[in-house]
Amino acid sequence: MWDKRSLLEQMKTIGPGNAEYDTRDPKSFFRNFLVVDDYRNALDPDTMLILGGRGVGKSALFHFLNLPGGPAGLLQTLRHPVPIAWERACWIRGYGRVEQDRSFPAPEVLQSKVDEADALWWRAFWIGLLIKCVLRDSTSELKEFVRHRIADGWRVGLESSLPKVTEWFPHIRGNMEFANDILDELDAYLAETDQWLFITYDELDRLVPNYHGLFAPIRELLAFWLDRWRRWRRIRPKIFLRSDLFSMDKLRFPDASKFSGHQVRLNWTPNWLYQLLIKRLANLEPPMHDYVVRIEGLIKGEDDRLGYLPTQDEGLYKAFIDGMIGPFMGANARKGITFxxxxxxxxxxxxQIAPRPFIKLFAFAAEREWKSFDAKALPEERLLRPINIQGALMQTSQDRIAELVEEYPWVSALPSAFRDVEVPAPEERLIVALKQAQWSNTEPPPSDEPRGVIESLIQLGILERRLDGRLNAPEIYLHGFGMKRRGGVKRPHS
Structure with a gap:
């Protein structure tokens, strides 16, 4: 007999926020991480840009690549590694914090420069920050190579552990040719010694506090690396960027199309999501590990760094879900096949489905089941009832809206405006609702017109326009906005 209360206690802990990105504990971090085949394309030196929405795992991959042994872990797991001398590759952060990191300028500092900064100002900023990061994080060999080429007056600011822009920026801005020469020489040295230097960028949406102020620095970062693409052979960027920030009409970057052959989009398939769930559960202690491996063949092996690795057999995932929840969301298949x-x-x-809400759904369902635990309601090997999956969907939707508000503060006005709107709805119905929205003066919506706001919501995947012109909200957003839909499976009230 399974100790189901203990199993539920363990399942509650798999949600993000429980060491998902805690690089202070690399063992847990690696064991929570799933390597998918698409990451092979992200490792390719010709890939500059890794795009994706919130919660798709950009930051997880960023952290993975910057941990000791991270790139090696990817290469060992992927079936077709990129053929370069990876043992001669150095990975450093060009921007992107980990934990309570103070290596980069605070958003408020850069915000104070937004109005006065032109393209050349941002170009000097990114060049100087790159040199500073090489001196801080690269191998001792590369640090010394760069250090000996820096003028004595520059060293204090560039080698300081403090992120004060004023200590190094004037030197770079006034000596752009010299700064570029240093990086040119570094690239030539890397090629001569068969080495690579990868510069990773993440959290670019946190460069400055104001959403509209993000586009100038991001545009110049992309332009800088596009300019250096043919100039340098061994210094390569990996820029993790939210898809909406790369939108051509918002970024107003005339050469954006040139990235088409140098970008990948992180899109998760349902099979990968189930793999991630099973991997996280299998890497917990007993009894959960034992509960997972009761399905023969579900775990295909164990890696020293990545822990237990799930199979790619969809039939075994379905067997696991059917045993844990049941094959149907109701009495029969008409109510929905659970898998x-x-x-x-x-x-x-x-x-698109992001892994973060997928995992949270199971963590929330386990918490609901644990709070109302009734062993008699869980026959055989069942752990979760469909009604608690449905209730967890409502929690996940509310949580997803809260995440959206972090990225787009103007979204905070939508739940009260959209509450009780039944979808699919004529566009005019949502226009009326948006006219009643209480927008913040400090974080205005992307458009002054309701139709413009609707188009932004469609671009973000929050609303969809049907062939008949009506607007619909998918379930992942519907409950968080307080919207309604006629029919479907009845949801619990709490």
Whole structure:
């Protein structure tokens, strides 16, 4: 007999926030991380840009690549590694914090420069920050190579552990040719010694506090690396960027199309999501590990760094879910096949599912089941009832809206405006609702017109326009906004 209360206690801990990105504990971090085949493309030296929405795992991959042994872990797991001398590759952060990191300028500092900064100002900023990061994080060999080429007056600011821009920026801005020469010489040295230097960028949406102030520095960062693409052979960027920030009409970057051959988009398939769930559960202590491996063949092996690795056999994932929840979300298949119902109800309007809400759904369902634990209601090997999966979907939706508000503060006005709107709805119905929205003066919506706001919501995958012109909200956002839909499976009230 399984100790189901203990199993639920363990399942509650798998949600993000429980060491998901805690690089202070690399062992847990690696064991929570799933390597998928698409990451092979992210490792390719010709890939500059890694795009994705919130919660798709950009920051997880960023952290993974910057941990000792991270790139090696990817290469050992992927079936077709990129053929370069990876043992001669150095990975450093060009921007992106970990934990309570103070290596980079505070957003308020850069915000104070936004109004006065032109393209050349930002170009000097990114060049200087790159040199500073090489001196801080690269191998001792590369540090010394760069250090000996820096003028004595520059060293204090560039080698300081403090992120004060004023200590190094004037030197770079006034000596751009000299600064570029240093990086040119570094690239030539890397090629001569068969080495690579990868510069990773993340959290670019936190460069400055104001959303509209992000586009100038991001635009110049992309322009800088596009300019250096043919000039340098061994210094390569990996820029992790939210898809909406790369939108051509917002970024107003005339050469954005040139990135088409140098970018990948992180899109998760339902099979990968189930793999991630099973991997996280299998890497917990008993009894959860034992509960997972009761399905023969579900775990295909164990890696010293990545822990237990799940199979790619979809049939075994389904067997696991059917045993844990049941094959149907109701009395029969007409109420939904559980294995399909779960990912289908977590898709955004573009058909994309992020791993974060997928994992949270199971953590929330386990918490609901634990709070109302009734062993008699969980026959055989069942751990979760469909009604608690449905209730967890509502929690996940509310949580997803809270995440959106962190990225787009103007979204905070939508739940009160959209409450009780039944979708699919005519566009005019949502226009009326948006006219009643109480927008913040400090974080205005992306458009002064309701139709413009609707178009932004469609671009973000929050709303979809149907062929008949009506607007619809997918389940992952519907409950968080307080919207309604006629029909479907009845949801619990708490």
């Amino acid at each position: 399909r119902w779960i990912p289908n109800h977590l898709m955004d309007a573009g058909g």
